[in-house]
Amino acid sequence: MSTSDQQAPPRRLAMPELLIGIGLLACAAAVAWQTLAIPVSPLYSKVGPTVFPYLTMTGMLVLSLLLIVAALRGGWQPEEEKETPTDWKAMGFVAAGLVANLLLIHPLGFTAASVIMFVLICYGFGSKHPLRDALLGLILALAAYFGFARALGVNIGAGFIENQLNSVIDAIIGMARG
Known part of the structure; x- marks a missing residue:
């Protein structure tokens, strides 16, 4: 059997990694929800008390989406780590x-x-x-x-x-x- 006849195993959904990505997405949603509740004085021009929470939420959102995509592609953990x-x-x-x-x-x-x-x-x-x-x-x-x-x-x-x-x-x- 030649190497061209061998096929790579099909990618499987990595459920634990998917759950981590979804959990981080839920945390980003909670940060957004709580940030919207912060009272902002009209005295603030551009930088107010919500800037850093929104930056944090954006970072969490991007990371969660990257984690979810990685999980859908089979996960990011090497096989030997999955056995630990x-x-x-x-x-x-x-x-x-x-x-x-x-x-x-x-x-x-x-x-x-x-x-x-x-x-x-x-x-x-x-x-x-x-x-x-x-x-x-x-x-x-x-x-x-x-x-x-x-x-x-x-x-x-x-x-x-x-x-x-x-x-x-x-x-x-x-x-x-x-």
Whole structure:
């Protein structure tokens, strides 16, 4: 039998990959829905509080469509990866991080909840350096918080840490002006 007589196996629908693409598409729809609910003052000219959520939603939409197309073409995972068992313990830490963020953002504030989420997710991905992860999570969370709070004027969940830092920043600004 020659190589021209052999045919490649027909492409199959990769159901797990398709579900990931559809899930990401649903997340993009949720971002769009929630972004439409953000009140926008007519004082904003072009850049307002909805610019970054719309950019995020657009990126999620494009990625979800690419994932769905890849799944319809047989998936993106190599065959040997499809045989790898799911690490449920790692998946549990990632899920715990996301749930912890959801439950703790109101009582503790954005920064503390984000640091806890970051450490749990890093551990789920195999990190064995929780102090380094907490410090990196703190830097990223503070940058995100102050980017939204100070630059865009959007409160994404001030807690003890944010309130203390805001007091220090306001005092420094007050001394600089006076």
